[in-house]
Amino acid sequence: MTNISEFSLTKLASGIKKKDFTSEEVTKTFINNSKKSKKLNAYITECFDDAIESAKNFDKKKDYKGLLSGIPIAVKDLFCTKNIKTTAGSKILHNFIPTYESTVTNKLWSEGAFLLGKLNCDEFAMGSSNETSFFGNVINPFGDKLVPGGSSGGSASALAADLTPGTVGTDTGGSIRQPASFTGTVGLKPTYGRCSRWGIVAFASSLDQAGPMTKNVEDCALLLQAMAGYDSKDSTSVDIKVENYSSKLTDKAKGLKIGIPKEYRVDNMPAEIDKLWKKGIDFLKDAGAIIKNISLPHTKYALPSYYIVAPAEASSNLARYDGVKYGHRSKGNNLVEMYENTRSEGFGDEVKRRILIGTYVLSSGYYDAYYLKAQKIRQLIKNDFDKVFYDVDAILTPSTPSAAFKIGEKKDDPVSMYLNDIFTVPVNLAGLPAISVPAGYDKNNLPLGLQLVGKPFDEQTILNLALAIEKRANFKRKINVWWN
Amino acid sequence: MTKKKFDYYIKGNKGKWEVIIGLEVHAQVLSKSKLFSSSPTKFGAEPNTQVSLVDSAFPGMLPVINQFCIEQSVKTGLGLKAKINLNSVFDRKNYFYADLPQGYQISQYKNPIVGEGEIILDMPYGTKKVGIERLHLEQDAGKSIHDMDPDNTFVDLNRSGVALMEIVSKPDLRSPDEVNVYIKKLRSIMRYLGTCDGNMQEGSLRADVNVSVRKVGEKKFGTRCEIKNVNSIRFMQMAIEYESKRQVELLENNKQIDQETRLYDTRKNTTRPMRSKEDAHDYRYFPDPDLLPLNLKKSLIEKLKKELPELPDEKKERFIKEHNLSAYEANILVSEKEVSDYYEDVIKGCDKKLATNWITGDLFAVLNKKNISISQFPISAKNLSALIKMITSGKISGKIAKDVFEKMQDNDKDPHQIVEKEGLTQQSDPKELEKIISEVISKNQDKVTQYKSGKVKLFGYFVGEVMKVSKGKANPQLVNEILKTKLK
Structure with a gap:
């Protein structure tokens, strides 16, 4: 029998229901894999004993009503989990134990899943390589010197290495899709407002969105269904019916119009990315889709405006980490000194950099020139998308301008790091849903993903198109387990 | 009644000065729960017993607007005959303080819920219209307690997140008396509406007082100082008196007024600088991304208008x-x-x-x-x-x-x-009264003679004697009538 840890989430869920194996067996398999994979540094907190306990309880109760009955799931350490340490990858929260459970994880547990552990991520989700985590780098299973992407790097690495059957991440500028692309997995950022942000440590409130990360598209539909939905506790969540994504999933794309934005053909884009993109176009044509060339003229302003809006919100969102109420506190002779010491010691360089940028762009005298202008550009970018969605049903682009890069390669060059999110960032600014689906390899045998961007709340179409690509790409994650 | 003339001027050595006052009143919205959380707002509870995860700014917590507080502020706006803005925005006002858990206060900066309105004051010199600049909603902060421990400051977050209406007047007030009448009138309107209990002892109503002076006849406003957080009308009046005199003295000695925030010292009856304009916080206001812009329906406003007392x-x-x-x-x-x-x-x-x-x-x-x-x-x-x-x-x-x-x-x-x-019933039986009156007259023959010779003022004396005898029960009107005929 093949190792059940290689099974898809869907197969595991149905296998447990059919009693092909018990929840305990499944859980122990993933725990076993996880224990042997310390080198990947994917976990910040392991909840293995509790998980086995939960699995045993599940097997006794045999309640198969949930979508994820009996499934152990490790989640990004940005989701607050009741009585389980939640760090956001930061020293400032290294000892923080919430008394509450985030809405999204709560939804997973009410579908029958339980927590396997908390996965490493960039500090406060600020990073594209998982190198900013206070808890150290995460390693990409595709190579011991490679980053897994970020900020949901621990999630991507754990998923690709079969340490968890599926996971949830968060995506502010590409933090689900870029690591998915780097690890040959599927990652979906839902429409802004589709999933509740309640109980997720905030980075940039108007951009943050939780989403599923899975081994295939079918799993992605299943996990999205489990986590999506309106939440009265999040004023920005939207009360729109959640589709039965799984039952409506189809790889038929007949008559669907797919836009190919010319602005995404950036300078110095590696030929193999361009080649992959063309391959994607062919796959979708093959599935019956009609390809249309489109223009999103304000694309080039997306990254600069993102790096104004996101840090601005972050600088304010992170003000609460001041040593007064919870988390790390440093000593000081007075309040201001305590603040300064706490925040100097508690935050890492990238977080400090963004707090400084954010504070600067909101300062009086600079607000109009930076923040306000960025918000205006953001509207123009959104308008670009709105306009093309009159003509097309979805947009196809590469997920990233390159495959996974080496640890340390971009660490000291923030701008080159930020450029990695060039294809993903506009989607967050417009609040649209997008999925990254693995579609091929680069010359070094590293996985590459394609991104499908959909209309607001039309996650179904991009899931279907991703399935069409997945079937035709016949992508297999070729990983030698070198890290055990 | 003849009308008095307005006469509140500061008499300097070089002439008369007019005092210009504008008030920013912070009125606590009368509501069971806080502006963005369901925590109770009761006054006087044990420290930190009315605090939710939202009020204490735990990671991942999000504000959800309390619809009742919105309606309360719309009602107040209607009571001030003000323009209700159908679209308003909640902004974050960013600053660090131990009793401000989020590191920002949610307030309304550029687009308040209520725009221009007015309050009519009845002054001895006639009615006076005072303009309202705006009314906006904001969260209160918690309380820092510095005197419970020699080394530590304690923080009580019970007030953190309580809804306040900041009601900003135009610089239309001209004397401490007008301030007194203004605050009382504003408080009266809000109490009629049931939107604020106006209890100043409990801090439900407090004000920042903006004061400047100018020579009588001058059109331009002078540089103003803001006296922060004064919590009684008397203190407001005293602070204005002190502050306006201070400013006149400076100006008459050719010195400048620094635009600054000052504190009123209730014990010394003086104001002292708190921070200068240069030290002023840069609050880095921006729209709160956790909250959608507030869009009010016209029908709601109409409904509240109809319900107005x-x-x-x-x-x-x-x-x-x-x-x-x-x-x-x-x-x-x-x-x-x-x-x-x-x-x-x-x-x-x-x-x-x-x-x-x-x-x-x-x-x-x-x-x-x-x-x-x-x-x-x-x-x-x-x-x-x-x-x-x-x-x-x-x-x-x-x-x-x-x-x-x-x-x-x-x-x-x-x-x-x-x-x-x-047995206090009035004696209105004329026979009984006649008896008493005859008695009084016969006992005071000398006074009767005096009365009859022209000392008519003595009439009151007879009335008083009758009352005395009747233990105050005699019907005064009847007593008058009978006495008059008897003394003819």
Whole structure:
């Protein structure tokens, strides 16, 4: 029998229901894999004993009503989990134990899943390589010197290495899709407002969105269904019916119009990315889709405006980490000194950099020139998308301008790091849903993903198109387990 | 009544100065729960017992607007005859302080929920219109307690997140008296509306006072100073008096006023600098991304408009018309809703004029003396009404009524019972009275002679003697009549 840890989430869920194996067996398999994979540094907190306990309880109760009955799931350490340490990858929260459970994880547990552990991520989700985590780098299973992407790097690495059957991440500028692309997995950022942000440590409130990360598209539909939905506790969540994504999933794309934005053909884009993109176009044509060339003229302003809006919100969102109420506190002779010491010691360089940028762009005298202008550009970018969605049903682009890069390669060059999110960032600014689906390899045998961007709340179409690509790409994650 | 003239000017060595005052009143919204969380807002609870995860800014917590607070501020806006903005925005005002858990206060900066309105003041020199610049909603901060431990500051977050309305006036006020009347009128309107209890001791109403001075006749405003967080009308008045004199002195000595924030020291009766304009916080305001812009439906505003109670100005007009009151009397009676309700209850069963005199005279004297509000006043409207009716029907004299009024304050006793029990019924039997009067006249023959020879003032003496003999029960009107004929 093949190792059940290689099974898809869907197969595991149905296998447990059919009693092909018990929840305990499944859980122990993933725990076993996880224990042997310390080198990947994917976990910040392991909840293995509790998980086995939960699995045993599940097997006794045999309640198969949930979508994820009996499934152990490790989640990004940005989701607050009741009585389980939640760090956001930061020293400032290294000892923080919430008394509450985030809405999204709560939804997973009410579908029958339980927590396997908390996965490493960039500090406060600020990073594209998982190198900013206070808890150290995460390693990409595709190579011991490679980053897994970020900020949901621990999630991507754990998923690709079969340490968890599926996971949830968060995506502010590409933090689900870029690591998915780097690890040959599927990652979906839902429409802004589709999933509740309640109980997720905030980075940039108007951009943050939780989403599923899975081994295939079918799993992605299943996990999205489990986590999506309106939440009265999040004023920005939207009360729109959640589709039965799984039952409506189809790889038929007949008559669907797919836009190919010319602005995404950036300078110095590696030929193999361009080649992959063309391959994607062919796959979708093959599935019956009609390809249309489109223009999103304000694309080039997306990254600069993102790096104004996101840090601005972050600088304010992170003000609460001041040593007064919870988390790390440093000593000081007075309040201001305590603040300064706490925040100097508690935050890492990238977080400090963004707090400084954010504070600067909101300062009086600079607000109009930076923040306000960025918000205006953001509207123009959104308008670009709105306009093309009159003509097309979805947009196809590469997920990233390159495959996974080496640890340390971009660490000291923030701008080159930020450029990695060039294809993903506009989607967050417009609040649209997008999925990254693995579609091929680069010359070094590293996985590459394609991104499908959909209309607001039309996650179904991009899931279907991703399935069409997945079937035709016949992508297999070729990983030698070198890290055990 | 002849109108007085406005005459509040600071007399400097080099002329008269006018004082320009604008107020930013912080009024706590009367609501069960906080502006963005469901924590209770009760005053005086144990520290940190009315705090939710949202109020203490735990990671991942999000604000959700309390619809009731929105309606309360719309009502207040309507009461101020102000423009209600259908679209308004919540912004973050960023600054660090130990009792500000989020590191920002959610407030409204560029687009407040209520725009321009007005308040009418009744001054001895006539009515005065004071402009309202805006009203916006914001969260209160917690409280830092510095004196409970030598080394530490304690923080109480019970107030953190409580809804406040900041009501900003135009710089239309010109004297401490006007400030007094303005605050009382504003408070009265909000109490009528039930949108703020106006309790200054509990901090439900406090104000930042902006003061500047200019030479009489000058059109341009001078540089202003803002006196922060003054929590009583008296202190506001004292602070204005001190501050305006300070500014005049500086200007007359050719010194500059620094635009700054100052604190009023209640013990020394002075103001002192808190921070200068240069040190002013850069609050980095920006729209709160956790909250959607607030869009009000016209239908909601219409609904609230319809539900609006009669407000002091309208009630005053009605009282003048319906109850034939002077503007002065009407003003006193409507200033507090409870007083006006009490008044209207009393006059249901008795003479209006007499009731007005009793309430504005004897009753108010008791309230002032005991420092209580009308709701704590022991005599019910029904019993006061009965007392007054006994006067007009001639059952008791006005003088006896004062004693009965005194006794009624013990547990709201029925005036009939008091009068019966103590035999205080007025003597209105002419035969009885004639008897007493004849007695008095015969005992005072010398005075009768004097009276008849022209000392008519002695009439009062005879009345007094008759009253004495009758133990105050004699009907004064009858006594007058009989005495007059007897002394002819």
